[in-house]
Each structure stands twice: as C-alpha cells, then as structure tokens.
Amino acid sequence: MSAETGKIEPAAVVKPSGFVILQIVLIPVIAALNYVTGVIINILKLPLFMDTWATMFGTVVAGLWVGAAGGFLYNIVMAFTVWGLPAWVWGFINIYIAIITWVFWRIGWVTVKKPVKLLVAGILVGVTNVAPVTAISWLVFGLLPTYAGTAPIYAAILATTNSMLWASVGSSIIAEIPDKLISLILAAVVASRMPARFTLGGRPS
Amino acid sequence: MKILFFLWISVFNYIFYDLYLSIVSFLLVLTLATLARIHRFVLTILGVIVLPIIALGVLVIGGPFGFPHNETPLLAFDLFGFKVGLFLEGTVYVSTWTARLAVTITSALIAYLTTHPSDLAAIMLKSRIPYKFAYAFLATIQLIPILTNEISTIYQAQVSRGLNVKAKLIQRFKSIIVLIIPLTLGAINQTQIRAIALESRGFSAPVKKVMLRDPRLKTIDYLSLLLMAAGTIFFIYLIMTRGLVPFIQGVRYIQPGG
Numbered sequence: 258m259s260a261e262t263g264k265i266e267p268a269a270v271v272k273p274s275g276f277v278i279l280q281i282v283l284i285p286v287i288a289a290l291n292y293v294t295g296v297i298i299n300i301l302k303l304p305l306f307m308d309t310w311a312t313m314f315g316t317v318v319a320g321l322w323v324g325a326a327g328g329f330l331y332n333i334v335m336a337f338t339v340w341g342l343p344a345w346v347w348g349f350i351n352i353y354i355a356i357i358t359w360v361f362w363r364i365g366w367v368t369v370k371k372p373v374k375l376l377v378a379g380i381l382v383g384v385t386n387v388a389p390v391t392a393i394s395w396l397v398f399g400l401l402p403t404y405a406g407t408a409p410i411y412a413a414i415l416a417t418t419n420s421m422l423w424a425s426v427g428s429s430i431i432a433e434i435p436d437k438l439i440s441l442i443l444a445a446v447v448a449s450r451m452p453a454r455f456t457l458g459g460r461p462s
Numbered sequence: 463m464k465i466l467f468f469l470w471i472s473v474f475n476y477i478f479y480d481l482y483l484s485i486v487s488f489l490l491v492l493t494l495a496t497l498a499r500i501h502r503f504v505l506t507i508l509g510v511i512v513l514p515i516i517a518l519g520v521l522v523i524g525g526p527f528g529f530p531h532n533e534t535p536l537l538a539f540d541l542f543g544f545k546v547g548l549f550l551e552g553t554v555y556v557s558t559w560t561a562r563l564a565v566t567i568t569s570a571l572i573a574y575l576t577t578h579p580s581d582l583a584a585i586m587l588k589s590r591i592p593y594k595f596a597y598a599f600l601a602t603i604q605l606i607p608i609l610t611n612e613i614s615t616i617y618q619a620q621v622s623r624g625l626n627v628k629a630k631l632i633q634r635f636k637s638i639i640v641l642i643i644p645l646t647l648g649a650i651n652q653t654q655i656r657a658i659a660l661e662s663r664g665f666s667a668p669v670k671k672v673m674l675r676d677p678r679l680k681t682i683d684y685l686s687l688l689l690m691a692a693g694t695i696f697f698i699y700l701i702m703t704r705g706l707v708p709f710i711q712g713v714r715y716i717q718p719g720g
Contacts, residue, residue, distance in 0.1 A: 277666065278657045278660055278661055278665060278666060279653060279654065279657045281594055281597065281598065281657075282601075282653040282656045282657045282660065283650075283653055284598045284602075285597075285598050285599075285601035285602040285605050286605065286649045286650065286652075286653055288598075288602040288605075289602055289605035289606050289608075289609045289649070290609065290645070290646060290649060292606050292609075292610075293606070293609040293610055293612075293613050293645065294642065296610055296613055297613060297617075297638060297641050297642065298638075300617060300627060300641075301627055301634045301637055301638065301641075302627070302634070303631075303634055303635065303638075307638075310642075311646075314646070318650075326598070330598055330599065330602055331602070333599065334599065334602045334603060334606075336570070337570050337573075337574060399555070399559050401515070401519050401523065401556060401559055411522060412521075412522045412525070415522065421523075439635065443638060443639070443642065446639060446643075447639075447642060447643055447646050450643055450647070451647070451650065
C-alpha cells in the first residue's frame with residue numbers, strides 16, 4: 258500500500274531483501290515439481306518423462322542457477338532414494354537443460370507469444386540433449402535400454418547396426434525430441450500464467 | 463554410518479564387473495533391509511524400477527542380435543536356420559548392471575528410510591555441507607509427499623469437472639496443463655510464506671548454525687566402520703590378485719558400453 262496515494266502498489270518483486278531466500282526456497286519446489294510431474298505422467302499414461310519441465314520453468318521464472326540447482330537437486334534426491342546412486346549423473350542433463358533454456362529465454366524464444374520460435378527452441382533442446390544423454394548412458398549405464406517406451410526402437414536399431422551405441426543414440430533421439438519440446442512448451446505456458454511478483458529472473462531483453 | 467555404508471557398497475559394486483559379487487552384495491543389503499523391517503517397501507521399489515530394466519534388458523540384449531559378444535546359447539534353439547532365444551553374454555551383462563542398480567537402490571533406501579530427517583540435517587551440517595544446500599535437500603524430501611498429496615486433490619477436483627484421463631493422446635497432453643498450473647501456482651505461492659518463516663528464524667543470519675539433535679557414533683557404528691575397512695582391504699586384495707572380475711570367468715561382457 259502506498260502511503261502517499263492510498264492505492265495498492267503492484268506486487269512485482271524486483272530485488273527485495275529476501276530475494277536470495279526466495280530463490281533458495283524455490284529450488285526444492287522445482288525439484289519436487291519435477292518429481293510430481295512423473296506422478297501426473299503416470300496418471301495420464303503418457304509416453305514421456307517430462308521430468309525436466311520444472312527445470313526449464315525454474316530457469317525462466319527465477320534465473321539460470323535456480324533452475325540448474327533445482328534440476329540437479331531433483332536427480333540427487335532421486336539417486337539417494339529410488340533410482341540408485343549412479344543416477345545422480347543425470348543431474349548434469351538438468352544443468353545442460355537449464356543452460357540451453359536460459360540461452361533461448363534470453364534471446365526471447367521461450368514465450369507463448371512466439372509459438373514458432375518456441376517450437377524450434379524445443380526441438381533444438383531435444384536434439385542437442387542427445388549427446389550428453391548418450392555420453393552418460395555409455396559411461397554409467399553400459400548403454401542399456403532403461404526406458405520401456407523406446408526399447409523396441411533400441412532393439413530394432415541394434416539388430417540393424419549391431420551397435421549398442423547407435424541403438425542408444427537412435428532411441429534417445431526418439432525419446433528426447435518430443436519430451437523436451439513438450440516440456441519447454443509446458444514451461445512457457447505455466448510461466449506465462451505466473452503472477453509478476455514471482456518472476457524473479459527478470460524479463461528477457 | 464548408514465550413508466557411508468551406502469556410498470561404500472555402491473562404489474565397490476561399480477568398480478567390480480562381477481555378477482556373483484553384485485548378487486552377494488544385493489543379498490547382504492536385502493538382509494539388512496529385512497532386519498530394518500523396510501523390505502516390503504524396498505521390494506516394491508525394486509519391482510517398479512529394476513524389474514522392468516532386467517526384463518527389457520534380457521529380452522533385448524540377451525537376444526540373438528542384442529549384444530555384439532553374444533555367442534554362448536543359454537536358452538537358444540534353431541528356428542529355420544536362425545538361433546533364437548537367450549545368450550549367456552548378453553544376459554550376464556544385463557544381470558550385472560541391474561544387480562548393481564538393485565544394490566545401490568536398496569542401500570540408499572536403508573540409509574534414507576531409517577534415518578531421522580533432523581539427524582540427516584545434522585550429519586550434513588557436520589560434514590561441512592553448506593546449510594543452504596542441506597535445507598534444499600531436506601525440503602525437497604519433505605515437499606515431494608506434500609505435492610503428491612496436492613496433485614491427488616487437484617486430480618480429483620478436475621475429474622469431477624470432467625477431466626477425462628482415458629481420452630485420446632492429444633487430449634491427455636492438454637490435460638497436463640489443467641493439473642500442473644494449479645499445482646505450480648499453489649507451490650510457488652507457498653514459497654513466499656516459507657521464505658518469511660525461514661527468515662524469521664534467522665536462516666540467512668551471519669552466525670554459526672546449531673542443531674537440536676547431535677548424532678554421535680555408537681559401538682555398532684565403530685564395528686560397522688571396522689567391517690567396512692576389512693572389506694575394503696579384501697576388495698583391494700581381490701583387485702590386485704584377480705582383477706576386476708574376480709569370480710565369474712569365461713564370459714565376454716567386461717567392457718563399459720559393450
């Protein structure tokens with residue numbers, strides 16, 4: 258409330274004293290949202306992971322390091338609870354996702370106002386994500402198929418090429434592009450519905 | 463100590479490429495889970511995560527075209543001149559990876575489910591982990607069940623308003639929006655309240671943080687430490703004398719990435 262005019266001021270948080278605290282509190286929320294999305298996907302029986310959308314969303318509304326930390330923390334928590342220790346390395350994928358989302362957001366592509374650019378950004382996130390996913394799959398999981406949805410594709414490519422590497426790359430492409438595209442669209446849609454007071458990351462130039 | 467055990471057994475399981483060693487480790491952690499009376503939960507989690515991986519992996523990698531090193535028939539037979547069935551190399555490869563996964567998941571669950579969250583926070587602070595990270599980690603663990611309950615309520619509310627979860631694929635994709643937006647807005651709304659609560663308790667005050675609980679090592683912890691030290695010496699001896707595949711012999715699968 259403004260003392261001079263008596264009007265209600267807009268509640269936009271630009272740099273309040275508790276700015277850092279808000280960012281820190283947002284990190285577990287992002288991690289938990291990534292997890293709960295898995296529950297939603299299970300309810301709706303959708304053939305995707307969607308466990309990086311909150312990382313993208315966090316990057317858009319609160320900045321790069323909040324999105325990256327939230328995404329990485331999600332993988333740490335999952336590795337220490339249900340996925341098993343080696344799964345913590347997937348956290349690097351979340352960091353990569355946060356960085357690339359931040360880049361696209363800074364150039365103004367992650368917005369529902371520019372659907373074509375949003376679409377292209379989503380596809381590029383998915384395509385470029387194949388390289389780190391394959392690297393981790395090779396180094397930590399022995400290139401095994403870990404996702405039932407793409408196992409038939411993995412098996413088909415393996416039968417054709419006799420190479421687990423190509424099978425892993427091929428099945429990653431099939432899984433990653435639609436997953437990251439829909440995740441980015443979802444992040445942009447939800448971010449567009451956010452009240453300005455919670456948008457801590459500022460607006461793209 | 464339980465966290466240390468989890469790290470210790472996980473690291474050694476990933477150093478060795480031996481199915482027998484992984485199976486023995488798995489039986490050990492499963493026994494500990496049974497003693498801690500969390501075996502039902504552990505087995506449920508393993509059923510959800512590990513079982514599909516081993517089933518898929520054996521079918522795909524253990525098959526005739528699945529693995530470049532497949533040569534020894536396990537359950538294979540000839541069909542019109544082609545060998546069909548499972549092969550030893552691929553099956554052992556998949557079994558080793560999934561056994562490792564099962565060991566780490568079980569030991570992590572033992573550490574997580576049998577440790578009080580306050581003890582976990584105190585241990586993290588004692589380990590010189592920044593308290594902001596400790597807070598974020600513990601808050602995530604606490605938030606997950608809260609948000610899961612919330613999404614259940616939102617889901618029921620949306621179903622009562624006509625949300626159809628058995629609709630066509632495109633329609634189901636659209637349904638994500640009506641579930642996620644209220645969930646996210648609710649969660650984000652609470653962050654401000656949580657931030658105020660934290661600040662009022664001196665979260666960012668420039669003073670040394672103290673904990674109400676102060677977990678200390680007991681006799682059983684020292685005994686466990688001794689056993690882990692002995693195990694480490696034994697494992698180092700195994701590596702030096704028999705390599706990274708000390709027990710299982712004659713199977714060509716010992717290459718990361720195939």
